Amino acid sequence: MPRRPYPWRVVIGVEDAADPRLADYVRLRDVDLRKSLEGERGLFVAEGEKVIRRAVSAGHPVRSVLTTAKWLDQLADVIGGVTVYVVSDEVMEGITGFQVHRGALASMERLPLPPVSGLLSGALPGARQPRRIVVLEDLVDHGNVGAIFRCAAALGVDAVILSPRCADPLYRRSVKVSMGAVFAIPYARMPDWHGGLAEIREAGFQLLALTPDQSAVPLDEVPLADRVALMLGSEGDGLSSHWLHEADHPVCIPMSRAAMDLGVDSLNVVAAAAIACHGLTRA
Template identity: 40%
Template sequence: MAHIVEISDADDPRVDDFRDLSRADRRPDRPGGRGLVIAEGVVVVERLLASPYPVRALFGVRRRIEELAEATAALDVPAYVADAGVMASVVGFHLNRGVLAVADRAPVIEPAELIGRSRRLAVLEGIGDHENLGALFRNAAALGIDGVLLGAGCSDPLYRRSVRVSMGHVLRVPFAHLTSWPEDLKLLRDNGFRIAALTPRADSKSLRDAELDRGSVAVLLGSEGPGLTDEAIEAAEVAVRIPMVSGVDSLNVATAGAITFHAMIGA
């Protein structure tokens, strides 16, 4: 099981994986970043422990570490215990949730592999906001979407804030990166997918009539504000809109995604 290690000195190098998260956040594209996966809070840590991501260590106040005793029973990793003050000095801010875990990244899934084993997919373009991205993954998990394809302009779904907002579900919904955009959408068509672009354009088909619950379907979702690019919409077989009352022209992308995912499962 995870072995308890007491930490009394904030400069202890054994907790360097958890250090200065407010500044570097361990993203590979930021100074000091290492690309580690970071989970916050008991529920999200439990989901990390149940995921394919190899856990390196836990760090928390004693009460939270003890709450995770059953979930960590099969792990051979350190569980660092400190008081809230020492933990805040290490992390760089006071952590209300009281516990963190870090893991290495799992092997990257190739788009063809994900497409080949899926029937319902979300395809994202320009989703740069980490909270929107995390919320989309949470909605995808809740509504039975098989995976997420990340197109141009998307942020890292394993960024700490995205993991937190997704409540750890980004760790269970498989995702892959489309490196040539929108050319790689051809992979979907070659595998029998119907591609639907979600857009508020008046000439698009109503979601009620789009029959997204039939066959293999991939739905394109774009960023708030500009939405999908013209190139992405033109690459789809059908443009689809969510009917709304007069005076409201769009929804938060995570909300729009949830409504569309619900239509895709035919519920």
């Protein structure tokens, strides 16, 4: 296809999935490759019209857009002045390795993450001092991280803090699962796992460690302080013994006796996060 100028964008038809101009979009399911590529170039990929709009509204500049012809007019108001690569459905699947049901991908520039101290103090431009935060330790599944961001944003949590080894909230699957909630709630990544909770405590937060251990105090029975940090652990092992020891209170979501009799003694981390985040709103 020839290059076609428009008053508000440049549209370039591409017929080859291996075209080097599309390098931002290659092998989107290869986690290791994408971590390296996106880190090196300072980018992430937003999938679908709604997510692209939310990323743009959050201030992320658009590097380029990859789409099919039928989505051009629907995205016209958010991609002005941006290079748009238009491909067939077959070429799109050849580039990405999957069917892009929402019709469009955008390569977006990352913004610098704030320091944990700045996030907790409310010193960031346009931010308020958070009262309810979620702290994630070593969650490595991108879908789970995205889903927890969605729960946190929906249930009024003010911020999220990630341990050093947590999955990237801006990885494509995280963004997609969160439905763009990763752009709606501020977050920071602690540089030091071992001492990271001390900084949160020093900022005046009560540390609550969510555990499946039914001998812990039920979350809804713990008096909540003015500032509360809810700690959630990895998908398999839960919180480390170090973080459990650092907490002010280990707390649980009580399981019914019938569930326990059937061997159901815990919830997956996303379901637990949703219930616990709702519990934080009671005070």
